[in-house]
Amino acid sequence: MLDVTAIQGNVVRGYPFAHARFLFVSFPSPGAARMALTALEPALTTGATWPAGHRPVTTLNVALTAPGLTALGLPAALLAGFPEEFRQGMGLRSRQLLDAEADHAVNWEPDWRRWPEIHAMFSLYGDDETDLAAHRDRLLSAPWATGLAVVVEERGGRLAGGTEHFGFADGLSQPTVAGLPTPRGASPSRPPLPTGEVLLGHIDGEGFPAPAPAPAVLGRDGSFLVFRKLVQDVGTYRAFVADQGRAFPGGAGELTARMMGRRVDGAPLAEAPAGDPEGFDFAADPEGRRCPVGAHVRRANPREGFGPERGRFFARHRMVRRGIPYGKPGDAEVGLLFQCLCASIARQFEFVQGQWLNDGNALGLAGDRDPVAGSHPSEGGGHMNVPGDPSAGRPLHVVADLPRLVAVRGGAYLFVPSMAGLRWLARGGWDHPTTAGRSWAPGTTAAGAAAAR
């Protein structure tokens, strides 16, 4: 049984709060970094269940980048135990992500172009903006925060009606992870993810403990968090839909539904069992007549659209999402602060963003990019097939000239340590031989698991 109090709260559950602040900071020295973690650790929100009526006013969690681990003083030999993509950082991964040039790090927002300086992310959630601002100010004015620099600060806020900025109901599909509380709206009929698909050191979808950095106290119960600031061009979206919707069989509403794979109220295009709206799979619709194969929802998770065997294989690319919109409707810039949690950034986030959203070949879609969330080149010209359905009298339709609707403004790959991992980092555990000697536990490496069997 998982001890959720040993894991940071943002990994265990999606916080139900309306607002969020993300402070991407840089530490002036290893000593200051460790002092900061030491001071923060007791104040962090763990995965412990909140008693009814006793929700915290605000929550606080910490995640670290690879430069941040180095800034803490973690030896290079131990940092080498982290996956390569994490050590490089999102800024150096545009080739793997198949991002268009306009989304490469050199073209990010000015503050985000300083991404190599980011050491840590403090994430705060709360229902009240004032409380959140006060918590943030308290953090930054604490004695241990002397010399701390804020590289980037982002603010998120849920929209009325639970939609995102293009108007679609959001956050509907979340996998259940074995051992963690069931998220709201999760389908009872979809298979849960093995714990190790999100939490390092636990058995993953392959049946082996998910690879974790050494030593075990650092890696176990940790997770990787991907943060990606996506700006949404609502004006272009509305104009495009109005224009193309005229020629589209069924009109603009049908067009947007086919691009997304859901209607704006969240109802999936795919057939779902009664009473279980998220329980759909695409097994009965391999050609995409009900829900196009290139639709966003289907690209992000093709489920059993290619048969049950591939469906099991595809499940290794699922991840837990924690995003929150930013900006209010009408603001100059609005979008989504996309976040996800996974045990392997390369196998989960990078694969889905690169091979399924930014390319389509793996799904039989040639080089077509996701119509909504794909990284389209600035000149647009994207293309999407909407298969026809003779039984419904709908012909094949090709949506051409898809514009660039979403742009990447910045992003980071972060490690969310467990509470024990955080304490170990805060006290510089690599310098203490007895701790390091006791930190090996069978079952956290494949070899260890074999020995324990």
Added chain:
Amino acid sequence: MSATRGILGTGSGPPTATAGRPTPIPPRSSWAAHPPRPSGADPWAANRAGRALAMSFFTPLRHGGALALRLRLALYRYGLGIFGRRVASLSFLHSARWSVVRRLPGDHGRGPSRLLFQSNYNGPWHTYIETFSALVGGGIGRILHTSVGFPGVTPVADFKEYLEGHEHVLGHYWSAYQDRPDASATVITAALDLDRRLDRFARRARRLSDADLADALPRFLTTVQHTLGGGAPRRAPRRPPWSAPRQTTVTALVPVDPRRAGAISGYLAALASGPSSPLAAVGGVHLARLAVIDWAQDGDRPGPVTPLVPPRLLLTADVQGRPRQALRRLVAGLGSTADELWGTCPGWPGSVDPARCAGYLGRYRVPVHLAFTAYPRHTVAEVRAALDRRHRLLAAVATAGGRPAPSQVGPFREVLTRPVPEGG
């Protein structure tokens, strides 16, 4: 591209604490750390040609492994075909070839027998191995089970490490479809399927008036929409996928003078890619690779690689026609490039006599014991024409919609009329 696991190598066990000093972290016992690689941010760039990626690896075989492997490959070739159907269902594979090399040419009895595996696929590399391991893992495991040091296909991270420790970076990799971003194996097979259906429909459409054609098109388009990007899974072929009536693979491993190996590697690295490559002049070549193989990983655990003396120049080409003619065409097409590559090999006749050169290379041929080809019945020209036709059909639907008016059927008629294939 390294399959970093972050966990210390297998079998290392818990470290023991030494009083007063931090516990040293044992070095990663990693296969991938040993082969020499080009320097730079992207050492594997030479293995990419457009959408196609090349994999080539040698694994040493256990005593008696060569015979067992030959039997296994023959079983897959002539047997029930389950392995073949599974391989054929991997839509990202252009071709895959397995060869048992008893001894390398010029080896004089030293060295183990080896398995040479070569494939042309669409990547990325990680996904390719994971998919192979998940969907064809049993068959692959049984093929590699005679290879020394093979850790099994799962956990896949260990399998990736093993492959990376045995895989070679090429000198030059060429694809006839390099200039086409849509030319993945998946799209090529879809385009060829579409081609056949268009021809069948064209026979009927020729007799239809514009109005009748406009009536018939919407229904027809929905029957071919899966080839235009509908994602339907590829149906496993009824016939075994190992025969390739119009495509052959030639693999030659020619010993080169060790003093010349560096210069040949440099020459390969400097060759232009794509339409300007010397291989473009040959004609009828789908995919081809050239590499100087100067090391082999022959250990049963991660460790230094064995230098191969003399180094071998590997040539593998998927070509139209029979092997002897293919070699002759290759030499004739490469011209002086062939002399640059093999000119210092003892006994090289000189590219002025392509027939004798073909005979020379034929003596160094490595037989391919099991070969899968995704599009075994089509020439390069036919593949390119099919890709063009698919592209034009998509453009026609994008402009006129899936239910065109009689006045809009012109572009569709053009697509239905079979184009004259470009020469070569």
